[in-house]
Amino acid sequence: MNILKKTTLIGGILALSLGFAATAQDTLTIATETGTQEIMLKVKPPAWSPLPELISGLVFRSKETQSLQADDFGNPGMVFVEQAWESWNTTDGSAGKSCADCHGEPAKMAGVRAVMPKFNKDKGEMWTLEMYINNCRTDRMGADAWKWNSGSMVSMTGLISLQSRGMPMNVAIDGDAAPYWEQGKEMYYSSTGQLELSCANCHEDNYDNYIRADHLSQGQINGFPAYRLKNAKLNSIHNRFKGCIRDTRAETYKEGSPEFIALEVYVASRGNGLSVEGPSVRN
Amino acid sequence: MASIKPRVKVPGSVAAGEVFSVKTLINHDMESGQRKGSDGNKIPRKIINKFEATFNGAAVFTADLETAISTNPFIEFTMKIAEAGDLAMKWTDDDGSVYETSKSIVIG
Numbered sequence: 001m002n003i004l005k006k007t008t009l010i011g012g013i014l015a016l017s018l019g020f021a022a023t024a025q026d027t028l029t030i031a032t033e034t035g036t037q038e039i040m041l042k043v044k045p046p047a048w049s050p051l052p053e054l055i056s057g058l059v060f061r062s063k064e065t066q067s068l069q070a071d072d073f074g075n076p077g078m079v080f081v082e083q084a085w086e087s088w089n090t091t092d093g094s095a096g097k098s099c100a101d102c103h104g105e106p107a108k109m110a111g112v113r114a115v116m117p118k119f120n121k122d123k124g125e126m127w128t129l130e131m132y133i134n135n136c137r138t139d140r141m142g143a144d145a146w147k148w149n150s151g152s153m154v155s156m157t158g159l160i161s162l163q164s165r166g167m168p169m170n171v172a173i174d175g176d177a178a179p180y181w182e183q184g185k186e187m188y189y190s191s192t193g194q195l196e197l198s199c200a201n202c203h204e205d206n207y208d209n210y211i212r213a214d215h216l217s218q219g220q221i222n223g224f225p226a227y228r229l230k231n232a233k234l235n236s237i238h239n240r241f242k243g244c245i246r247d248t249r250a251e252t253y254k255e256g257s258p259e260f261i262a263l264e265v266y267v268a269s270r271g272n273g274l275s276v277e278g279p280s281v282r283n
Numbered sequence: 284m285a286s287i288k289p290r291v292k293v294p295g296s297v298a299a300g301e302v303f304s305v306k307t308l309i310n311h312d313m314e315s316g317q318r319k320g321s322d323g324n325k326i327p328r329k330i331i332n333k334f335e336a337t338f339n340g341a342a343v344f345t346a347d348l349e350t351a352i353s354t355n356p357f358i359e360f361t362m363k364i365a366e367a368g369d370l371a372m373k374w375t376d377d378d379g380s381v382y383e384t385s386k387s388i389v390i391g
Contacts, residue, residue, distance in 0.1 A: 073292045079310045079355055082288075232354040 028058065030165075031071045039166050039275035046272050050204060054274050057217040057226075057282060060208060065229065069281040077158060077227035077279030080151070080234045084159035087152060093143025102140065106159055113157075113164040113276050117265050119176040126180045126261050129157050130236070148255035154234045158225045161278030168275060169222045171268045184266025187259065193248030199267075214283065219244075220271040221264070223280030234279055237264055287311055289374060289384045296391035299365050305336070305344075306359045309374050309382060315350040333375040334358055339368040364388060 026042045041056040058066055068074045088099045088106055103109065113129060120127040127135075133156055134145040146153035173181040188199045202211065203219030210216075225234040238255035241263060245252040253259040292306040309331065316328025328350065336344040344360040367389045374382040 073290070073306055073308065074357065076308075076355055076357070079308070083310075 025059070028056075028066070028070060030069065031073070033072060037166055039277055040168070040273075041275075043168075043273040046269075049270060051218065051270070054220065054271060055207070055218055056274055056277060057220055057223055058277065058280060060215040060217045061282060065281055065283065069277075075227065075279065075281055076232070077225070077234055077281060080155040080227075081158045081162055081279060084152075084155035087156065088159060093137065093141035095140065095142040097141050099136065102136075107163055109160045109163040111164055111167060113161040113278065114167045114170050115172065117180075117261060117268065118172065119180075121176070126177065126265060128237075128256075128261055128264060129160060130256065133157070133160075149236055149239055151233070154225050154236050157236065158234050158279040161225065161276060164276040165278065166275050168273050169268060169271045171265065171272055173265070173269045177265060180262045180265045181269060183259075183262035184264070187263050188266055191248075192245055193250030195248045197248040199244070218270075219267065220274060221267050222271040222274040223277035223282065225278050226280045226282045228282050230283060237267075241267075287376075287380075287382055289372065289382050291370075291372060291384055291386050293370060293386045293388055296389045297364065299390050300363055302361050302363045304359055304361045305370065306357070307334075307336075307372060308355060308357045310355050311374075311376075313350075313352055313354050313356065317350070329377045331356060331374045332377055333373075335373045335375075336360070336362075337371050337373075338362065338364060339366075343370070364390070366390065 026040065028039050028041055030037045030039065039056075041059050043054050045051050045054045058069060068076070072078055085106065091098045091101075099106075112132075116132075117126050117128040119125070120131075130146075130148055130153060133153065137143045138145050146156075171177075191198045191201075199219060202216050207216045207218045221237050221240070224237045224240070226240070227233065228235050236255065238260045241260050242252045242255065287310055289307065289309040291308075294303050297303050311331050312329065313331065314326055314329045316325065316330075318326050320326050330350060330352065331348050334344075334346045334348060334356075335342065343362050346358060348356060367387070369385050369387050371385045372383065376382070
């Protein structure tokens with residue numbers, strides 16, 4: 001009897017401490033090569049948001065994972081950023097140009113990631129960062145387009161995201177973007193797969209609760225591309241969407257499909273106000 | 284894979300006898316030799332099998348790495364020094380390649 005009581009007590013304490021895995025920490029100070037940089041982990045949501053508070057996915061991760069992202073040297077995603085820096089300066093394609101020839105330093109890309117995806121007025125459609133990169137490659141450099149999920153592409157999005165790190169996400173949802181945003185919202189709240197789960201079932205109704213021995217996040221994409229410990233590389237947003245939809249036991253859309261682009265517009269806008277974090281470190 | 288390049292982070296200057304940490308990272312596939320490629324054949328093992336750090340010629344820290352070590356091995360160790368000098372680090376690859384780098388540390 002005594003033993004049973006003790007067990008219940010320990011169980012109670014355990015449950016209590018696990019419940020507070022999401023810490024009260026509101027910012028993260030990252031040690032960079034030259035100094036420090038602060039990013040916001042918790043911010044007020046936009047007026048239309050159904051969430052009471054926007055919380056970065058980092059908050060739901062373990063202390064060890066958080067500390068990896070707190071130091072650029074320890075952040076394994078930076079290895080890929082460095083590789084992208086090399087390809088930034090490498091000439092490719094028939095025009096004999098590199099990214100640097102037009103854009104100069106990658107630092108010129110500051111602010112780009114924060115507003116992605118962005119409506120491309122010339123082409124009359126919604127474009128993600130990947131599409132802007134490939135447009136540069138095919139139209140300006142005369143080089144082959146990179147595959148959406150290829151190492152070169154994801155690393156390049158990492159390099160470009162890093163330039164905007166710390167800036168608040170600010171994706172436009174009105175005007176030309178409105179129909180995409182509506183489509184994405186529709187998808188977000190629609191059940192998919194044999195498990196009949198919508199994005200909102202997990203990431204809106206149950207964030208911070210446990211799923212498969214892990215905390216559910218709000219499904220924010222401000223940290224992408226994300227270095228995932230499970231596959232030891234940077235992962236694109238659409239790759240993560242695919243994983244989520246597959247987990248509902250549904251046939252997924254393809255990376256770069258119109259459906260995923262619309263979903264990216266909506267999901268990105270749900271994080272409007274959170275800092276750009278890429279390349280972040282996640283499970 | 285892009286060229287293999289070691290990275291090291293040490294404090295530029297330390298007090299004599301102060302314990303400080305050295306962080307190292309090298310990008311490497313660390314192919315375990317137990318995976319099979321798309322053709323069904325085993326991918327041959329290719330890992331960093333040894334890491335050595337010497338300060339002014341004297342060994343500070345060495346490690347034998349095995350197949351279960353993940354991609355891009357990150358090694359952190361602590362040390363203290365009595366005088367300024369060079370911390371030389373060496374990674375040995377299965378194929379015989381050696382990757383080396385060195386950092387100067389001053390007392391101050």
